[in-house]
Amino acid sequence: MDIRLDGKTALITGGSEGLGRAMGRKFAEAGANVVLVARDPGKLEDAQREISDAVAGTQARVEVVSCDVTDAAQLHAAWDTVAASLGTVDILVNNAGATAFGPFLDITDEMWQADIDLKLFAAIRLARLAMPGMADRKWGRIINVLAVSAKTPGAGSAPTSVSRAAGMALTKVLSAEGAPNNILVNALLVGLIRSGQHERRHQATAPEKTFAEYIAPIEEKLPIGRIGQAEEFANLACFLVSDAGSYVTGCAINVDGGRSPVV
Ligand SMILES: NC(=O)c1ccc[n+]([C@@H]2O[C@H](COP(=O)([O-])OP(=O)(O)OC[C@H]3O[C@@H](n4cnc5c(N)ncnc54)[C@H](OP(=O)(O)O)[C@@H]3O)[C@@H](O)[C@H]2O)c1
Numbered sequence: 001m002d003i004r005l006d007g008k009t010a011l012i013t014g015g016s017e018g019l020g021r022a023m024g025r026k027f028a029e030a031g032a033n034v035v036l037v038a039r040d041p042g043k044l045e046d047a048q049r050e051i052s053d054a055v056a057g058t059q060a061r062v063e064v065v066s067c068d069v070t071d072a073a074q075l076h077a078a079w080d081t082v083a084a085s086l087g088t089v090d091i092l093v094n095n096a097g098a099t100a101f102g103p104f105l106d107i108t109d110e111m112w113q114a115d116i117d118l119k120l121f122a123a124i125r126l127a128r129l130a131m132p133g134m135a136d137r138k139w140g141r142i143i144n145v146l147a148v149s150a151k152t153p154g155a156g157s158a159p160t161s162v163s164r165a166a167g168m169a170l171t172k173v174l175s176a177e178g179a180p181n182n183i184l185v186n187a188l189l190v191g192l193i194r195s196g197q198h199e200r201r202h203q204a205t206a207p208e209k210t211f212a213e214y215i216a217p218i219e220e221k222l223p224i225g226r227i228g229q230a231e232e233f234a235n236l237a238c239f240l241v242s243d244a245g246s247y248v249t250g251c252a253i254n255v256d257g258g259r260s261p262v263v
Contacts, residue, residue: 003239008033008091009082010023011093012036012093013038014095014096014097015038017043017047018197019145019195020093020096021047022231022233024051026234027091028060029055029060031060033062034051035082037096038066041066044064048063088137091142092130092142093143093145094122097147098118103155104156115159116166119146120170134183135181139182140181141245142184144171144187146171146190147160147189148259149161167187168189175249188240188255191259192228192259193228193233195230198211222258223257
């Protein structure tokens with residue numbers, strides 16, 4: 001099976017690091033133009049350089065836009081920049097996020113609002129901007145990157161698990177409304193995949209250990225016995241946003257090495 005995205009444009013939030021960066025590279029290698037959106041311009045430039053080098057000599061363009069996706073005005077400005085430069089967005093990946101969890105009684109209104117703005121409202125606003133053009137062209141793909149706690153919320157998993165469950169409901173609504181126009185919408189629920197957030201947590205909590213030593217006790221609890229790699233996640237995302245994924249919509253797929261106790 002040849003998975004190609006030639007002629008498509010993909011906008012990926014949280015595209016400067018981790019899973020977003022890996023998807024950006026994978027999509028560009030499949031021929032897509034990619035736009036990476038995140039806040040830190042330095043990290044964005046680094047990602048742009050890496051991916052541009054990887055696809056040098058091909059038609060794929062790699063652009064970056066610095067934007068805080070929790071800020072509606074910045075989001076609209078970023079959208080206008082992308083529209084002026086690349087014209088259309090065929091593939092939207094709502095991926096920007098950050099770890100947020102703790103005991104329910106410790107979570108303030110401000111923490112709830114910040115989590116919802118980042119993990120839910122940014123996706124709502126971008127889908128609202130992207131879907132009309134996708135409907136006109138009768139082709140669109142949206143992936144909402146969530147977490148397995150959306151299906152298996154436990155003690156101490158708020159606010160993330162609640163925002164992520166809402167993201168799953170949003171996925172289902174958008175897939176039902178998008179399907180008549182060939183706009184396919186799926187959620188990918190992440191378990192444990194190596195990325196910037198794990199590197200930061202390693203450095204903050206156990207800098208005296210190697211990453212392998214730090215992560216080993218966590219890996220032992222996973223059925224597959226190891227943390228996932230961002231490229232493994234990007235492989236599935238690339239399939240879903242391609243024509244090969246043409247009959248898959250409205251799904252919330254665990255990408256977790258078998259960690260979740262639910263399907
Ligand atoms: N990796 C895992 O094991 C795991 C597990 C569960 C869920 N997830 C979810 O998967 C997604 C990707 O995670 P990751 O592990 O790749 O994380 P990561 O390496 O920490 O990358 C997060 C990305 O999001 C961007 N970002 C954060 N806040 C933003 C904001 N307000 N506006 C714009 N961009 C923002 C970051 O760039 P800036 O900081 O420069 O803005 C960065 O590009 C996230 O939604 C995360 O919650 C991951």
